Amino acid sequence: MDERIAKGPAAAGGPVLLQTRALEKRFGGVIAVSKVDFTLHEGEIRCLIGPNGAGKSTFFRMLSGQIKPSSGEVLMAGVNLAGHEPFQIARRGVGIKNQVPDVLNGLTVRENLWLAAHAHPGNRNEARIVDELAQRVGIGGILDRLVGELSHGQRQWVEIASVIATEPRLVLLDEPAAGMTDEETAQTAELIRELNRRATIIVVEHDMQFIEQIAQRVTVFHQGAVLLEGSFEQVVSNPVVRDVYLGRGH
Amino acid sequence: MAQEFASDAALPPRPAWWAFVAISVIVLITLPWFVDISLQLSLSLAFVLSLLALSMSFLWGYVGILSFGQTVFYGLGGYCYALFAMNFGYTGWAMVVALALPALFGLVLGYFMIYGRISDIYLSVITLVVTLIFEKAIRSTSGPEYVVGSVRLNGQNGIPGVPGLQLPGMSEPLSIEGVFYLASMAMVVVYVGLRLLLTTPFGRILVGIRENERRMQLLGYDSRRYKLAAFVLSGAIAGLSGALYAVWGNFVAPEMFNLNQAAQVVIWVIVGGRSTLIGPIVGTGVIQSLTVWLGASGVGQVTLVLGFILMVFVLAFREGLLPTLGAAWRAIVGRSGAMRNARSGHHG
Numbered sequence: 001m002d003e004r005i006a007k008g009p010a011a012a013g014g015p016v017l018l019q020t021r022a023l024e025k026r027f028g029g030v031i032a033v034s035k036v037d038f039t040l041h042e043g044e045i046r047c048l049i050g051p052n053g054a055g056k057s058t059f060f061r062m063l064s065g066q067i068k069p070s071s072g073e074v075l076m077a078g079v080n081l082a083g084h085e086p087f088q089i090a091r092r093g094v095g096i097k098n099q100v101p102d103v104l105n106g107l108t109v110r111e112n113l114w115l116a117a118h119a120h121p122g123n124r125n126e127a128r129i130v131d132e133l134a135q136r137v138g139i140g141g142i143l144d145r146l147v148g149e150l151s152h153g154q155r156q157w158v159e160i161a162s163v164i165a166t167e168p169r170l171v172l173l174d175e176p177a178a179g180m181t182d183e184e185t186a187q188t189a190e191l192i193r194e195l196n197r198r199a200t201i202i203v204v205e206h207d208m209q210f211i212e213q214i215a216q217r218v219t220v221f222h223q224g225a226v227l228l229e230g231s232f233e234q235v236v237s238n239p240v241v242r243d244v245y246l247g248r249g250h
Numbered sequence: 251m252a253q254e255f256a257s258d259a260a261l262p263p264r265p266a267w268w269a270f271v272a273i274s275v276i277v278l279i280t281l282p283w284f285v286d287i288s289l290q291l292s293l294s295l296a297f298v299l300s301l302l303a304l305s306m307s308f309l310w311g312y313v314g315i316l317s318f319g320q321t322v323f324y325g326l327g328g329y330c331y332a333l334f335a336m337n338f339g340y341t342g343w344a345m346v347v348a349l350a351l352p353a354l355f356g357l358v359l360g361y362f363m364i365y366g367r368i369s370d371i372y373l374s375v376i377t378l379v380v381t382l383i384f385e386k387a388i389r390s391t392s393g394p395e396y397v398v399g400s401v402r403l404n405g406q407n408g409i410p411g412v413p414g415l416q417l418p419g420m421s422e423p424l425s426i427e428g429v430f431y432l433a434s435m436a437m438v439v440v441y442v443g444l445r446l447l448l449t450t451p452f453g454r455i456l457v458g459i460r461e462n463e464r465r466m467q468l469l470g471y472d473s474r475r476y477k478l479a480a481f482v483l484s485g486a487i488a489g490l491s492g493a494l495y496a497v498w499g500n501f502v503a504p505e506m507f508n509l510n511q512a513a514q515v516v517i518w519v520i521v522g523g524r525s526t527l528i529g530p531i532v533g534t535g536v537i538q539s540l541t542v543w544l545g546a547s548g549v550g551q552v553t554l555v556l557g558f559i560l561m562v563f564v565l566a567f568r569e570g571l572l573p574t575l576g577a578a579w580r581a582i583v584g585r586s587g588a589m590r591n592a593r594s595g596h597h598g
Contacts, residue, residue: 064468090470102468104461115458118451119470166469 014042023072050221095168105148116165319377327492337399348493356485408503523570
C-alpha cells in the first residue's frame with residue numbers, strides 16, 4: 001500500500017460520503033464544469049489540482065451551494081443536495097473555506113469563532129469551544145484582534161477555524177496555503193492532518209509540495225472535467241498531467 | 251463615544267453606559283418641571299421622530315439593509331392608530347394595532363423582497379416606491395366614499411381630531427406632559443432594547459450577516475429568516491413612532507408617507523452616524539432644531555440647507571457626527587497622553 005494512502009483512517013475502504021453524478025455548470029455558452037462523476041470516501045483527504053480555469057473552484061462552489069448546478073446530482077451520504085441553499089448544505093455537515101479569505105472582517109477573531117460555534121445546533125458552550133479551538137489552530141494570541149487587521153495567512157486560519165467550529169463531516173478547503181510562508185504552510189498541513197481525524201477533507205491547491213504532505217489521492221481537473229485520479233505519484237508521473245498542468249520540467 | 255456596532259458591542263454594556271441611561275431617564279423625568287409647554291411639545295416630537303430614525307438605523311447599522319421607505323410603516327402606524335381609536339374608542343388597543351399592522355405589512359413586504367433575492371439597492375428603491383404609492387393612494391381618498399368604519403380618510407387633508415392615548419385606569423387622555431413622558435420613555439426603552447439585543451445571539455447573528463452574509467450562510471445560518479425578523483421589528487418600531495405622532499399631534503396626513511419625510515429620516519441617520527444607536531437620536535434632534543430655527547428665523551430654504559448638510563456629511567464625515575467627534579476626542583486624548591509620556595520620559 002502506498003505510504004500516503006496509509007495516512008488516512010479509511011481512505012480506501014470507508015463508506016462513500018460524497019458523490020457527484022454528471023455534475024455540470026454552464027455560464028451561458030461556457031461549460032465551467034462538465035458532467036463530473038466524483039466519489040469521495042469517508043475519512044479521505046483528497047486534493048484537487050488543475051490549471052487555472054479548470055473548474056475546481058466552480059465545483060467547490062456547487063458542492064457548498066454557492067452556485068446552483070445546471071444539471072447533475074450532489075449526493076451527500078445518499079441525499080441529493082444539488083440546488084439546496086448554502087445554509088441547508090452547511091447543516092448537512094459541509095463546511096467550506098473559500099479561495100479568498102471569506103470572514104467577518106469587522107468583528108474580532110473571537111466573535112467569528114463564536115458565531116461559527118453557535119451555528120452548530122449542539123453547541124451551547126460557545127465560549128469554551130472558541131478558546132479550545134483557538135489553541136488548537138494556533139490563533140489564541142489574536143482572539144481579540146479585528147479580523148480585518150490580520151495578515152492574509154492569519155485570516156486563512158480564522159476561516160479554517162470557523163469551518164472546524166461548525167463540526168462538519170466534510171471540509172472543503174480552497175487553496176488553504178495560498179499566500180502563506182513556508183512555516184505557515186507546514187502548520188496548515190499539520191492542521192489539516194489533525195482535522196482529518198474527525199472529518200473528510202477535499203483540498204484545492206497548486207502547491208505540489210503541500211499536496212505531497214497531505215494528499216491520499218489526487219484528482220486532476222482539466223477544462224471542466226476530471227482528467228485523472230490516482231495517488232500522488234501516479235498523478236505527477238502521468239505525462240498528460242505533466243503536459244497540461246505541471247509543466248515538462250517538473 | 252464607543253461604536254455600538256463595533257466588535258465589543260456584543261459584550262454586555264459597561265456600567266458607564268447604564269449610568270448614562272439612568273442620568274438620561276432622570277433628566278427626562280424632571281425636564282417638564284423646568285421647561286414650558288412649547289418646548290415640551292418640540293422635544294416630544296423629536297423623541298417620536300427619533301424612534302423613526304432608530305427603526306432605520308437598526309436596520310441599516312445592524313443588518314446592512316437601507317430601507318429608504320421606513321415612512322411606510324410610520325404612516326401606517328399613524329393611520330392605524332387614528333382609524334382604530336376613532337372607530338372603537340379603545341386607544342390602548344389602537345396603539346397595539348398600530349404596532350402589529352405595520353409589523354405584519356413588514357412581514358409580507360419583507361418576505362417578497364428578502365426571499366425574492368432582491369439586491370440591497372433594489373430593496374431601498376422598492377421601500378421608497380411603496381411609501382410613495384401609499385402617499386398617492388391616501389391623497390386620492392378625499393371623496394365621501396372613502397370611509398373606514400365611520401371615519402372619512404379625507405385624502406390630502408388628513409384626519410383631524412385623533413383622540414389622545416387614554417391608558418387603562420385613566421379618566422382622560424394623556425396631557426402634553428403625559429405625551430412627553432410617553433414619547434421620551436418609548437425612545438429610551440427602544441434604544442436600550444436595541445442595544446441589549448446586540449448582546450443576544452440574535453443580535454450577534456444580525457451583525458454577522460451585515461459583515462458577510464455569504465459566510466454566515468456557509469456556516470449554516472438562514473440569513474433570510476434573520477433579515478426578515480429584523481425588517482419586521484424595524485417596521486413595528488416605525489409603526490410605534492407613527493402612532494405616537496398621531497397621539498402627539500391629534501392628526502394624521504399623507505405627508506407622513508412622502509418623499510420629504512422619507513429623505514429626512516436618511517439625513518438624521520447619516521448626520522448622527524448609523525454605526526451607533528445614539529447617533530441617529532442626536533442627528534434627529536440637531537436636524538429638527540435646525541429646521542425649526544431656519545423656519546422661525548426667516549432664513550427659509552430648509553431643503554437646500556439640509557441637502558447641503560447631507561452632502562457635507564456624505565463627502566467629509568461619512569461615519570456621522572458622533573463617531574467623528576468620538577474619533578477626534580480619542581485623537582486629542584491620545585496625543586496629550588503621548589506628549590505627557592514624552593515629557594516625563596525627557597525629564598526621566
